[in-house]
Amino acid sequence: MVKSSLCMKGILMNRIAQVCVNLPARNIDKVFSYAIPETLHFLDIGWRVVVPFGSRTYEGFIVALSEETSSEYEVKPIIDVLDSQAWFSDSMLQTAKWISEHYLCTLAEAMRLFIPGKTGIKSEKQFGITPDLEQAVVEQILSRLPLQPQAVYDYLKTHEQVVLSKLKKIFGDYTEAALNDLLANKLIVRTTTAKKRAVPQFTTSVRLAIPPEEAETYLETLAGKPAQKRLLALLLQKEEVKYSDLSTWQITRDTVNRLVKAGLVKNVKHQVLRNSYAGMGRRQQTVRLTPEQQQTIDHIIPAIDEQQYRSFLLHGITGSGKTQVYIEAVAAVRQQDRQAIVLVPEIALTSQIVSRFKERFGEDVVVMHSKLSIGERHDAWQRLQEESAGIVIGARSAVFSPVTRLGIIVIDEEHEFTYKQEEQPHYHTRQVAAKRTELEGAVLLLGSATPSLETYYAAQQGRHVLLTLDKRIDHSLLPDVRIVDMREELAQGRRSVISAPLQQLLADTLRRQEQAIILLNRRGYATFVLCRECGHIIKCKHCSVSMVYHNSSNMLRCHYCQASCPAPDICPVCASRYIRYFGTGTQKLEEELGKIFPQARVIRMDQDSTSRKMAHDRIIASFSRGEYDILLGTQMVAKGHDIKNVTAVGIISADSALNLPDFRSAERTFSLLTQAAGRAGRGDKAGQVVIQTYNPEHYAIMASSSHNYEVFYRQEIEARKSLQYPPFSELLKLTVYSSDENQARSQAEQIVRQLGKELQHDRQTEIIGPFAAPIAKINNSYRVNILIKSKELTNIKSQIVALKLNSRSDVLLDIEPLNIL
DNA sequence: AGCACGCCGACT
DNA sequence: GTCGGCGTGCTC
Numbered sequence: 001m002v003k004s005s006l007c008m009k010g011i012l013m014n015r016i017a018q019v020c021v022n023l024p025a026r027n028i029d030k031v032f033s034y035a036i037p038e039t040l041h042f043l044d045i046g047w048r049v050v051v052p053f054g055s056r057t058y059e060g061f062i063v064a065l066s067e068e069t070s071s072e073y074e075v076k077p078i079i080d081v082l083d084s085q086a087w088f089s090d091s092m093l094q095t096a097k098w099i100s101e102h103y104l105c106t107l108a109e110a111m112r113l114f115i116p117g118k119t120g121i122k123s124e125k126q127f128g129i130t131p132d133l134e135q136a137v138v139e140q141i142l143s144r145l146p147l148q149p150q151a152v153y154d155y156l157k158t159h160e161q162v163v164l165s166k167l168k169k170i171f172g173d174y175t176e177a178a179l180n181d182l183l184a185n186k187l188i189v190r191t192t193t194a195k196k197r198a199v200p201q202f203t204t205s206v207r208l209a210i211p212p213e214e215a216e217t218y219l220e221t222l223a224g225k226p227a228q229k230r231l232l233a234l235l236l237q238k239e240e241v242k243y244s245d246l247s248t249w250q251i252t253r254d255t256v257n258r259l260v261k262a263g264l265v266k267n268v269k270h271q272v273l274r275n276s277y278a279g280m281g282r283r284q285q286t287v288r289l290t291p292e293q294q295q296t297i298d299h300i301i302p303a304i305d306e307q308q309y310r311s312f313l314l315h316g317i318t319g320s321g322k323t324q325v326y327i328e329a330v331a332a333v334r335q336q337d338r339q340a341i342v343l344v345p346e347i348a349l350t351s352q353i354v355s356r357f358k359e360r361f362g363e364d365v366v367v368m369h370s371k372l373s374i375g376e377r378h379d380a381w382q383r384l385q386e387e388s389a390g391i392v393i394g395a396r397s398a399v400f401s402p403v404t405r406l407g408i409i410v411i412d413e414e415h416e417f418t419y420k421q422e423e424q425p426h427y428h429t430r431q432v433a434a435k436r437t438e439l440e441g442a443v444l445l446l447g448s449a450t451p452s453l454e455t456y457y458a459a460q461q462g463r464h465v466l467l468t469l470d471k472r473i474d475h476s477l478l479p480d481v482r483i484v485d486m487r488e489e490l491a492q493g494r495r496s497v498i499s500a501p502l503q504q505l506l507a508d509t510l511r512r513q514e515q516a517i518i519l520l521n522r523r524g525y526a527t528f529v530l531c532r533e534c535g536h537i538i539k540c541k542h543c544s545v546s547m548v549y550h551n552s553s554n555m556l557r558c559h560y561c562q563a564s565c566p567a568p569d570i571c572p573v574c575a576s577r578y579i580r581y582f583g584t585g586t587q588k589l590e591e592e593l594g595k596i597f598p599q600a601r602v603i604r605m606d607q608d609s610t611s612r613k614m615a616h617d618r619i620i621a622s623f624s625r626g627e628y629d630i631l632l633g634t635q636m637v638a639k640g641h642d643i644k645n646v647t648a649v650g651i652i653s654a655d656s657a658l659n660l661p662d663f664r665s666a667e668r669t670f671s672l673l674t675q676a677a678g679r680a681g682r683g684d685k686a687g688q689v690v691i692q693t694y695n696p697e698h699y700a701i702m703a704s705s706s707h708n709y710e711v712f713y714r715q716e717i718e719a720r721k722s723l724q725y726p727p728f729s730e731l732l733k734l735t736v737y738s739s740d741e742n743q744a745r746s747q748a749e750q751i752v753r754q755l756g757k758e759l760q761h762d763r764q765t766e767i768i769g770p771f772a773a774p775i776a777k778i779n780n781s782y783r784v785n786i787l788i789k790s791k792e793l794t795n796i797k798s799q800i801v802a803l804k805l806n807s808r809s810d811v812l813l814d815i816e817p818l819n820i821l
Numbered sequence: 822a823g824c825a826c827g828c829c830g831a832c833t
Numbered sequence: 834g835t836c837g838g839c840g841t842g843c844t845c
Contacts, residue, residue, distance in 0.1 A: 019845080025822045032845035054824070054844045075845060 017043060017078060018064035020107045021053055022119050027807040029106040031063055035077040043078065046086030046093060048120055050079040050194045057194040059121045061111050063093060082120045082196055085385065089404060091439040098435050103815050104797060104806040105425035113427070114400040116377035121194040127179060128161045129153065130189050141185050149178040156188060163193060204243045206256055208235045209266040218264060227255040235265065287360075289328070293321055296467045297328045303443050304332045304407060311434065311444035313414075313459040315451055316469030317707065318678025319476065319642070322447045323353055325469075326410045327360050329445055334364065334390050338407030338442075342393040343429060345416035348616040349639040353412065354393055361391055368394030368401070396421060396429040399436065406440040409433040413639075414446040414455055415671055417818050426814040430455070449678060449709070450671040453720060456713055457727040472682075479649070479680040479687030481705035485696045496592070497584045502650045502690040503596060509648040510600055510629055514685065516648035518632040519676050520589050521656045523606045524548035527583030529556065529567070533576030538568070542780045549581050550608070551588070560778050586633055589652065593630060605633035638676035644683030649676055654693040654701055661774070662820055663725045666700040670712050673704035726816070730793045733814040734786040734805065736770070741782045745770065747810065748784040751803075755788070758799045764791040774821050787820055 015036040021028075034051050036043050043049065043062060051060040059082065088096070092114055099110035112118060142150050152171055156162060168175045182188040208215055215232055222229040231251050234241055246253070259265040289297065296314065303310035316322040330340040342357065344350040347369035357365050366380045366389040383389040384403050392401045396419050399409065411419070411430060419429035430446065437444040446455055446464065459466040472478070484499045494500060497520075509516045528546040529538045538547045540558035547556035549567055557564040571579050584592075590604045605619045616636065623631045624643045631637055631646075651673060658669045673691060681687020693701055703712035721728050734751065738744035748770035759765050768787040776782055788796055793815070805811050 016845095021844085023822065023844090028822090028844080030845095034845060051845080056823075056844090073845060 014067055015041075015043075016066045016068070016075065017049070017062045018066065019049065019051055019060035019078070020063050020111055021051060022059040022061065022108050022112060023053075023106075024118075026106060026109070026809065029100075029108075029807070031107070032060075033066075033075050034060070035075045036065075037077045040078055040081060043081065044086055046088035046090070048082035048087045048115070050082065050121060052076050052079060055191060057121070057123050057192040059119045059194075061088060061108075063107070080194070087385075087402060088114065089402070091406070091436060092400075092402065094439050095432065095436050099425065099427055099432065102431070103425040103427055104800060104813050109425050113397070113425070114402065116381060117374040121196060123192040123194045125164045126161045126191055126193050127156060127164070127167065127182075127188050128191070129156045130187055133187070138187060141187060145181055145185070146178075148174045149181040152178045153182055153187060161191070161193070205240045205268045206231070206235065206243070206246075206265050207240050207268050208232075209260075209263055212236055215264065227251055228259055231255060231259060232264065240268065287324060287327075289324065290321065290471070290473055292469050292471055293325055293328075293473075296325050296469060299465065299467055300325070300329050300443065300445065301332050304329065304336070307336075307338075307407075307441050309438045309441055309444070311437070311464045312446065312467055313451060313455055313464040314445060314447040314467045314469065315456070315459075315709070316447065316449060317472065317478065318449045318675065319472040319474075319682050320449075320469035321473040322412070322469065323356055324473075326353075326412065326445065326447065327356065329408055329443070330357075330391060330410065331360070333407030333443075334361070336407060337390075338405045339384065339387070339403040340391045340408045340410070341398060341401055341403060341406065341433075342391065342410045342412070343398055343419070343433070344393065344395060344412045345418045345639065346636075347393070347395050348610075349636055349641075350412070351617050351620070352641055357391065357393055364389055365391045365393060368392055368398040370395060370397070399429050399432050406436065406442045408443045408445060409437050410445045410447065412447050413449075415448045415450055415452040415667075417668070420818045424812060426817070428816065428818075431816075450674050450712075451709070453667055453713070453716055454727045457717060474682075474684070476681055476684065477686060478707045479677055479689045481677055481689040481691060481707075483696045483701060483705050484690055484692045486692050486694050489692075497589060497652055498592065498596065498650075499690070499692050502692065505648050505650065505688055505690050506593075506597065506600075506630070509688075510597060512647070514647040515623070515626070515628070515643065515645045516630045516650065517637050517646055517676070517679050518589070518593075518630060518650040518652065519635065519637055519672075520584070520586050520632065520652040521634050521672075522583070522585045523559065523587075523608055523634060524557065524585035525551040525587040525591075526581030527585055529579065529581055531571035531574060531576055532578035532580055534571060534574040536571055536573040538572070542777070545775055548585065551591075552608070560775065584652075590632055593632065597630075600630055601628045602630045602632060603628040605631060605637055607634070609633075610636070635672060635676075638672060638679060641679070642682050643679070645685075646679055647681055647685050647687050649680040649687070649689045651676055651689070651691045654691050655695055658695060658698060658700065660821070663720070663723065664818065664820075666698070666716055666719075669698075670700040670704050670716075673701065674707065674709070677704065677707070724789065729789050729791055731816055731820065732788040732790075732793055732796060732800075733817040733820060734788070734800075735773070735812045735814070736784045736786070737781050737810050737812065739780055739782070741776075744782040744784045745772075748786055751805065751811070752786055754803055755786075755796075755799060758803075759796070762790075762795060765789070765796060785821075 017034050017036050018031040019034050020031050045062055045065060047062045049060050049062060051058055096107065096110040096114060100107045142153060171178065183190060215236055219229060219232055222232065230249060234249060260267065300312060314322055314325060326342060333340045344353055354367055366383055368377065368380055381402050384392055384401055387404060392398050411433060414430060421427050434444055458464055482501060484501050486499065489499050506516055526549040529549055538556060539545065540547055540563055542563055545558065545560055547558055550557055554567050555564045556567050568579060570577055586604055586606045590602055593600065593602050603619060603623060610616050620641050626645060654669060654673055657672065658665050677689040680689050691701060691705060695701060699715045700712060736744050736748040752767055752770055756767055766789045768789060770784045770786050773783040773785050790796055800806055806813055
């Protein structure tokens, strides 16, 4: 109380914020100091602010506070705030710091992951006259300039600061040239303004501005004004009317405005929280758990109650009821008033899990996915921040949700590769989740039928508690799997992509009026176009891959850069007419199925048929209503859904992923086959699966045919150990990009030399490469890879930082890549 | 990223 | 002598 206000003021004025400026550049990775002005005295760590930076304005994140003012440089004040509370909690900030260190990205890059969109502000150039110039000098310079700049200057003289868009409206096409003239002569100054990006959406409603009794008396006076009378009468009844509903009562906005002017009614704004999944399910509580599920839950609940970090791997076969376990665990977290993050590989493919959560938790659930607009994302996150929602379900980016009191992170299908971000920074959701839960004293629950090798190995080592569900909930049996050797098919003279056993299975299934799913992991019609005369294969001009023929549009398309061209009739090289289409994609398979089973109703699901929002949902929904007999598509048909009448699954080519020169190809194949097979026989009818392959003796294929994860794991882990691949080592992939092939190679060679010199005494590290990526060119950019394999990457990472490889624009780093190609 | 500063070659 | 190329360095 006695402390003088002067003293208080002194401290307040000297408060300095350390701000991480949200810059796109990779070569600036440091925090900048800004003064906290008195008007923003409430600022604290974690707030998003607007700061001046050079001549421009940027968003910044406060990462630390200090009292002292060092006088080495001028400290500019913070301009504004973005939100009404801190965006980053302490643990979010710590997680961001960890990400930047672990994945070698800037702190700004890491912090950007936690906000909707790339930046919270939109900046625009603005102009004003240079202050304190002598009138005579100005006149003299102006007189030498053309009329346009003179006119612009006169305008700016009478207006404080004007944004570029406004000047363009007034002065048209000459604006920029005129401004450049004025800038060159230093008559005007350019700055930037910052507008807050996340403008919350509002609805406007009308309310009475006077007490109802008073309004009653006014009704009489409005006899000659029927519309105004109607509105007033309505408001006496309903208290509030939305603008959007006014038309139903035949009241125009003008009528409202008249009454507003008269002071009888007023406008009220409500913020709309956009929620595209609103009303998807109703609350429903009666669930009986199987003894197995109950046992599992009994392990997880105590950990939740203790509020200490603990991680679990829930290994449950397909159809064993993992989702119910997630729901019970989340319910326990909600009981403690803590919040939950539930992660799924791809939200479009897993709407069933969303409905299950909605059924149980209703409006407490917020759904996030990549197709949400920045505004929708902002609203969803705001609901979590304000704790008006307690559960977020979403794809990998939802791991960054700003929940204030985290109790659990669930990762469903934790082995899925979509959890790894393929753009910079290449984070893995599982690792970020582990860090966040660790920092918050929360539970991490990983679930899968085919856990990733890393996770299962970690569980074996005691780093996760292993929980197992090995019975299907409805006691349905796992499907019968038949492996078809396609070499034998060929020997018997069958050339169709559909083998005899698969054709038989489909015929039987159709006869019983049951449904079938067919997996073919190649889009389009024909996968390459070849000239029989000269052997030319049509390749993309920008990428070193063959173009794929799409018959729906009669075009050739590149699946890497999306370039397309009309399908040619003659060979572009030798003009021969012997141009032929080879390789079967989903479109051609659809056509063939139509020929073999003309009566069958076939629906195709792949990237081309699901480009619209929610198209997956519609296809799955109509297939599950029995409107189609056969669902055919790429790997997206293998995920998540649970359709009781599906009794047959066909896998056209089990080898497509197996033959890639990547140490994870067996794992990839095993999990895809097991997931796909798991779609069959989920009801009371037995399921049957046909796997077509040229490698019938491969352990990944054999193990998946017997649904035996353990068998696969034991063989795969031995292979990894003997070759010292993860989890027995850590990998780092370095990609050098260039539009010039030789440049890419020579840069890569130089990097290998530099690193090799630094690491020559490091026996545990191996540098592999440089080698050209298998698809050497994508989008006119040549790529050369370097792979570093080590027991422990820490030393390598510090070398990379020392050599500044992490801030080079022609080098991309991928720490622990899932894909080494 | 942008923008200023600065050091070399092609012109009025 | 000046204009303008883009290499280098800085932004609290």
